[in-house]
Amino acid sequence: MKLAVSNIAWKEQHDEAVYALMRHYGFTGLEIAPTRFFPEVPYSHLIPMQKLAARLREHGFTLPSMQSLLAGHPELRLFEGTEKREALFAYLKQAVLFAEAGGIRNLVFGSPKNRISHDEKDWETAIDFFTKLAHFASAHGCVIGMEPNPGIYGGNFVTSVKEAIHLCQAIAHPGFKLNLDTGCVITNGELLSLVADKVHMISHVHLSEPMLAPLTPRKRLLTDLKRILEDGGYEHFVSIEMSCPAKGYPIQNMENSLSLVAGIWNQTP
Template sequence: MILSVSNIAWLPEERLGAYDLMEEAGLSGLEIAPAIFFAGAADPFVPDDAIADAALAEIRARGFSLVSMQALLFGVQGAALFGDAAARAAFERGMTRAIDLAGRFGIPNIVFGSPGQRRIPDDMAPGDALDQAAETFRRLGDRAAASGTVIAVESNPPAYGTNFLNTLEDAEAFVELVSHPAVAVILDLGAMHMNGSFGTVAERAAALAPRLSHVHVSEPNLAPAPDDATDLAPVLAGLRAGGYGRAVSIEMKRHEGGLATVRDRIAALVRAAEGEGR
């Protein structure tokens, strides 16, 4: 598996220090929110060649690869998966621009979270919502396949403001309904914690592994992660036993501790990957 970190853990001006920490720890993957990675661009989803080349040169010099992208609908106004025709069109345009960016830079995975843009209205039947969303994601899956990427469907607990695909089981069932090779499931450990189901992950990990396109090592509300390497170690061992070879990425908001916190959490991830505890 590829150990990685999402760049939402630091400010754009802290990136070189963060890259140094990743390199020192032996990590090789970087997950990006485009607005942070291409911070100088007028539109981070369409960065000009000079800005893109500079950002990529910084990570290539350290041997990193881009493993995933998140914050796909950043800056998109009025987008809603279950809105009126204009809102649905804005949603699909926003997702398409993210898919195209992934294709441009060879990013193999993009994470569909966006809880605020996927809330089912009170007057829509859940079954109708599933069918409408599946139709949309089949079209997006075609675009993703042509771009060489996979859309990872993330479960978001109700506390994040959505009522659609709240659990891992919901996300698995939706991906099965969509039935598209470029639409897969992400295992988000923070969601598992919030849903009270983290205790089941280690025993399920090997069976889940073949169906996953990405893993987020996260905590509730994107607190510093992983909190406990001892708890994470059997999860990573199970994924490895199931043949999972894609990215395992720390996902955490920037903490007031700055890069010192990033250093500590990277060390915890490495210990967990090595089967060790705190």
């Protein structure tokens, strides 16, 4: 397993300080929000993305995952008619090509408000939509990571790990897997035993708190998660996910979280 951190947790002016902390604590992955580097029409910047990835590799970082895929596009809806769904599909295809340009394997499909369900038939619509997207992603060396988002984030479709597993099983394609999120597990009161025999279905892991608060020392949860992932042969990234504080200096939060996770993941069994 490898350790990563998502760059939604700090602003650009703190990049170098955080990169130094990442190197210090042995984090080799940088998960990105595309608009963090390319605020306008991010997926049109394929060559700049290639150059950015090369520059970050010089820092010692790979780009394992990207999130906030639909930032700035509330109009792209999965369940509000064919036209909006086709526009969403076309945009996500661009996201896959952008990820491919940066050598990014996992694309986190969160965006709870873009997937509000209105009808029980939406389940079949989702299976059809994500099966097609999985085929496209897989052809470009990528995986769509389905992230369950609890209702506190404003959505109502796939709000639990259990539902996300069910959807992954229904689609049964290597280009569509589970993006496991500890914030979801904590919010819903779910048990990590849900994934104990399904680690092969996990494409990426977010270590987070409800509402993306700074990590707290839930050492039992993190230790159990590490053991389950190790026992299941998980070989991908485990990524810290926090929001950037509206005020203040986020570096202390970052160092606390990096130190916590590194301390647990570097322990020998």
